[in-house]
Amino acid sequence: MQQTESQYKRPKETRRSVLIADKVADKTITIGGALVIAAVLGMMVFLVLKVVPLFEGGAVQSHREYSLEMPGSRTLALAIDDLKTIAVRVSEDGRITAWHVDSGSPLESPRFDLQGKQVTAFSQCIDQRHMAFGFFDGSVRFASVQFKTEILTPEGLPAGLKELSAGDKSDGRAIYSIIPGNQVRKTWIEVELEEPIQASASNSPIIALDYRLKHFGERPSKTLAAIDRQLVGVAMRVESKLNLFTRKTTLAVDKAELPALPAGTAVTHALVDEGANSVYFVDKSGTVYRFNTRGLEEPFLAEVLRVTPSGVDVNVFSFLVGESSIVVGGSDGSVNIFFLLNRPDAAAQDSLTLVKTRTFAPQPAAIVGFSPSEQSKTFATLDASGGIRVRHATSERTLVSVRESGMPRSDLAGMIVLAPRVDGLLALGNPITADFWGLSIPHPETSLRTLFGKVWYEGYPEPTYTWQSTGATEAFEPKISLVPLIFGTLKATFYSLLFAIPVALLAAIYTSEFLDPDLRGKIKPAIEVMASIPSVVLGFVAALVLAPVVETWIAAVLLVFVVVPMSLVLAAYLWQLVPPPIALRMEGIPKFLFMLSVVCLAMFTAYHVGPVFEDLFFDGNFKAWLNRDRGAAAPFWFLALLPVSAVAVSTGLSRLFGQRFNRYIRTLQPFPAALADLGRWLAVAGGTLAASYIMALVLQGIGIDPRSSVVGTYVQRNTLVVGFAMGFAVIPIIYTLADDALNSVPDHLRSASLGCGATIWQTTIWVILPTAISGVFSAVMIGMGRAVGETMILVMSAGNTPLLDLNIFNGLRALSANIAVELPEAPKDDTLYRVLFLTGLVLFAMTFVINTIAEMVRLHFRKRSMQL
């Protein structure tokens, strides 16, 4: 080359603007990258912060101690109002002591006029407001202490109020509290004592009493169990009926006298449920006498059993809210919960029995006090040495140890009561000292065990993993096990990948290795468009169109899985019979159309053969067959084992005859060779059918039935539908990434293999796929990540039933769908709200683990083929 002279001298130093641009780009990228990492970490930290309070239990926030002037008579009951303004003590002589909770200032209060009769038994309802007195003469009187409130304006305040504490004033009878919004809340007490009802037929003193109140709108129904000194028990239901014309209340009393207990029984506790179905009398030594009083018609002694070891007295025997859990506190400090469960093998006549289901950390001294919450399964226990624990029944957790045990003062062992909203606890000593603790227990029901472990829920025959976050009443026990949700996610992922992976990978192999590049250039973008279908549309179509269609033609749908692959293979063998010159001309689009029409034809066949197939295999009705109503297991096993036996028979035959057959086939002209090949395939197919049938018979003979495990009762929105719909979402992703991975295998390897005389299929299986395996694996894992996180399809088409059930024809609820479904139910910072964040965190962890494993495996594979 001739050097040309030029006047222009190119400057050799780098221009300033280039340097600046370079620096700016460098910094921008650094900051941007750091921000992305920070955002991801921040997300993680945020989730963890939202979740941590679930595991924190509770804390004591404040403590007040006051000495009160109280009448010397024995304390029967304590009560606090909802807003922790006034505390009330009821004593044996019917006197009521009330005081301001914050300051301990006494309030003037009315009293129950018991007419000087001696109280021999007493019972307080779980709402703390209602109570019943049992008297020496065998009569019972219902009473109540009501906390009344009224909202006033500051102008309405009476003059001369005494300041008690910040914001609270008193006129000696009521408390006036200043509340937000420039308003005043007035709180005062009203009492009511009803007329006596005779409980003991023999006018003997009542020795134990239990009272339940149930509000049926305007008609309160009172249930009472009592026992007199003659050891004759009685169960009563008292309903007050209001006559709408006369405005007069009449009492309707249903009463059942129970068989007498054996003489010498020292009954200390009585217990009855709202419906008066069971009455329990407990002997001091721990023997429980359970009477079945269903309908109050023919009561009988159903069961006698001990609930404490011998030598241990029962000091507490009481229901938690909902009346399913019976808390038993022993003189050894033990606290246990019993359920009344249906056990067909139970010794009791009514096949019910008390089962110990929950055990709590014991306290060092005898349990002497107990207070349940009206709103949750939280309760407090007091021991003889003054220790107070607040516990939660479901999580079996001690939430707060309000006061440590082991104080050398037995005078602390008086009585305790939980504030109705479980935000405070009042303890009365004996003689009178009072302590009040402010508590904060935001999430009593959560623990690692309730979230991830098996829990024995109320009314359940055994411990289970259950998700049921909200119920109709406050007595409902929230069940927040994430296990069914994790299972649902895995199940949906498994079944959708079972459908998506073979389809997507075979499609990728087909377009990358077999298809004419021009055609590939058209088909690949078309499949990629599938990925852009919004998942809500897929879910919507799956739920409203696909699910009913699949349900209607379920037999045909199942048949498609057999017929389509078989007819494709058959078509391939038939294609070999086409003379090579014609076959060569038909490559590309005509061949593709031929295959497409084969698939359509196969579906058409399946649709028409479906009913016959159902008749032959499932006794004419697939869904009835699934319910085990009819038919045997063998036909299903036959279908399920087809792929396995196909692989076994074809490898077996090729091991035995493969080489001889290949040698023979090479001596033939193309057409007879193709015929022979077809014959071989037919032999393999026949062998497969036979082998599968024999195995099915064997399995049936052993007695293994797939029903109620992998298949079972048919539900319209089921995992099969989810598999289809999610497959639609996942197939394009796996397909396009796998196709790229296969396509990026260097052509020189393809040439090398083809140059060795390998066919395209051999090249694909032996060289291309192993080389591209890291990419193919990533494709599958990314598809899996998509399936795990997929939400809308699952919300709409999976039925959202949180079940632990492998059955492909049943629904499921996935973690992601759970967040979407429960979000409207979860007020901010509520337990459910935080559990949903935990659900998100678990989902995050799952995708994180999947992606990490994917990346590790990918790097491992890539190291092998890196030098290419």
Place this chain on the structure above:
Amino acid sequence: MDMESTNGQTVYHIKKGPDGTLLSIEHFDLWYGETQALFDVTMTVEKGFVTALIGPSGCGKSTLLRSINRMNDLISGLKTDGKIVLGDTDIYGPNVDVIGLRKTMGMVFQKPNPFPMSIADNVSYPLRVDGIRNRKVLEETVYNALVHAALWDEVKDRLRDNALGLSGGQQQRLCIARAIAADPEVLLMDEPCSALDPVATAKIEDLIDELRGRYTIIIVTHNMQQAARVSDNTAFMYLGKLIEYGRTSTIFTNPKVDRTRLYVTGRFG
């Protein structure tokens, strides 16, 4: 080892043609879409000889080589005219089994292309593709092929190691061993030394020399000295046409065509 008895390869048993030719190319034209790459090429390849194809870049020598075992089939829009006769079969005839054809021709590529598998698996690949699973036969083939490819001594202790761990020259000899293992009639070599250093190149050239007579070798090369050193016959191609074909000594010392003389003396190209 007798391939005849193990895989029954009989379809392409190649008979030597008249006057010792194994392969004859007759008026062969080739188009990539609208572009014609080969124009009326006619030549014969003698059995047991090393035939070199030389010429400047883009002259069609690789295209011609790849036409012989129909590796060009993979390119879409390919058209051919004329014949290439192997023994007594036109390989572009209507009933040709292309896969079977390739089994009779080993091919070595410009860039060493071992498979990402073990050394032994690489060499036995052509046999395993044929469905041969007999371990003894496979081991024997691997041994013979590696010995013939002068690689045995270097890799005998690491037959199970990944072939990608070998040096470039070793990889190329492994590829030759793989081509030999199929017991082909013809070895097609497409610039086998262009990616190698001089020492490795010398080893490959020695190997070609040793394989002479046992296999019919057709080698495409850029390197005139290499063509002069290893080949018996040389074909000079230019712009898709065969310009001159004859004994290597003649082509290099006394070419008939002016352009050949200019090329072999390095004055054009």
